[in-house]
Amino acid sequence: MEKELQHQLEALLLKDSGKALQILSVQSVPGGSINDAFRLDTTAGRFFLKTNSATKFPGMFEAELAGLNLLRETGTVKVPRVISTGNTGKTTWLLMEFLEAGRLQKSAWGRLGSDLASLHRETHAMFGLGQNNYMGSLRQVNTPHGTWAEFYILCRLEPQLRLAHESELLSSLQLRKIEHIFPRLSEIIPIEPPSLLHGDLWNGNRITGSDGFYWLIDPAVYYGHREADLAMTRLFGGFAPEFYDAYSAVFPLQSGYEQRVGIHNLYPLLIHLNLFGTGYLGQVMEAVNSI
Numbered sequence: 001m002e003k004e005l006q007h008q009l010e011a012l013l014l015k016d017s018g019k020a021l022q023i024l025s026v027q028s029v030p031g032g033s034i035n036d037a038f039r040l041d042t043t044a045g046r047f048f049l050k051t052n053s054a055t056k057f058p059g060m061f062e063a064e065l066a067g068l069n070l071l072r073e074t075g076t077v078k079v080p081r082v083i084s085t086g087n088t089g090k091t092t093w094l095l096m097e098f099l100e101a102g103r104l105q106k107s108a109w110g111r112l113g114s115d116l117a118s119l120h121r122e123t124h125a126m127f128g129l130g131q132n133n134y135m136g137s138l139r140q141v142n143t144p145h146g147t148w149a150e151f152y153i154l155c156r157l158e159p160q161l162r163l164a165h166e167s168e169l170l171s172s173l174q175l176r177k178i179e180h181i182f183p184r185l186s187e188i189i190p191i192e193p194p195s196l197l198h199g200d201l202w203n204g205n206r207i208t209g210s211d212g213f214y215w216l217i218d219p220a221v222y223y224g225h226r227e228a229d230l231a232m233t234r235l236f237g238g239f240a241p242e243f244y245d246a247y248s249a250v251f252p253l254q255s256g257y258e259q260r261v262g263i264h265n266l267y268p269l270l271i272h273l274n275l276f277g278t279g280y281l282g283q284v285m286e287a288v289n290s291i
């Protein structure tokens with residue numbers, strides 16, 4: 001580990017715990033797609049550290065810290081406690097509570113469903129957020145708008161469509177076909193107040209702790225349409241039926257939600273197209289055709 005990073009972490013942990021401590025070992029944690037992840041064993045216990053180049057993704061960890069704290073402060077969903085973020089000039093880092101892995105208890109699905117529904121009851125006057133953040137390694141613009149359709153088009157679909165077209169991942173014809181659905185979005189998607197969303201709710205961002213309960217990691221939070229979080233749980237599957245039942249018992253969905261999954265998943269699919277290439281084009285066009 002870089003000496004400066006070690007000094008910063010030891011000074012921080014001293015402040016956090018009030019005790020001088022030493023980092024005993026640093027083990028790489030697999031599974032991250034963008035950042036390097038590590039388990040730190042220290043004389044004051046275990047911590048989870050993510051690092052990246054200080055210049056590659058400006059503000060990414062500050063935004064992740066703010067998002068995790070925003071979710072945590074609602075007292076609804078379980079997210080790890082974040083200790084701090086910092087920068088050595090060369091490396092940017094994010095330090096948080098280490099979650100020991102466990103086996104999922106069956107009741108955890110219901111708890112996640114009802115907790116997510118409670119999170120979605122957290123509302124705001126506008127769709128968006130006071131700060132921009134990232135979805136994966138792509139910048140996510142959160143400029144507030146008064147309607148979901150306006151926000152979804154201007155802050156979610158258009159920036160990704162522009163990027164895909166400029167990178168020649170999407171032809172002009174395909175771009176026009178997708179833009180053609182814009183005027184219909186406000187009719188298709190029912191009006192709901194803005195909900196605080198996790199924003200990147202796929203199965204890989206749900207981990208099981210030693211207590212057998214779920215924890216949510218790696219959010220891309222903003223106030224949005226709650227169906228977007230739920231649609232994303234279906235993109236790569238893995239969420240149990242008990243999750244959806246418990247969600248609906250607390251905060252029932254409006255009718256026709258099943259038919260709107262494609263339109264909501266158009267955004268994460270465009271993100272995948274831009275991050276991983278034309279392997280996702282088929283699913284993008286399928287989502288458009290479902291509308």
Ligand code: ADP
Nearest residue numbers: 031032033034035037048080097098099217218
């Ligand atoms: P990235 O931002 O690169 O996608 P993640 O936040 O997904 O990285 O973390 C990488 C891996 O580290 C995850 O797949 C998960 O298994 C593990 N992980 C994430 N947060 C914690 C944590 N607080 N404690 C223990 N393991 C974690």
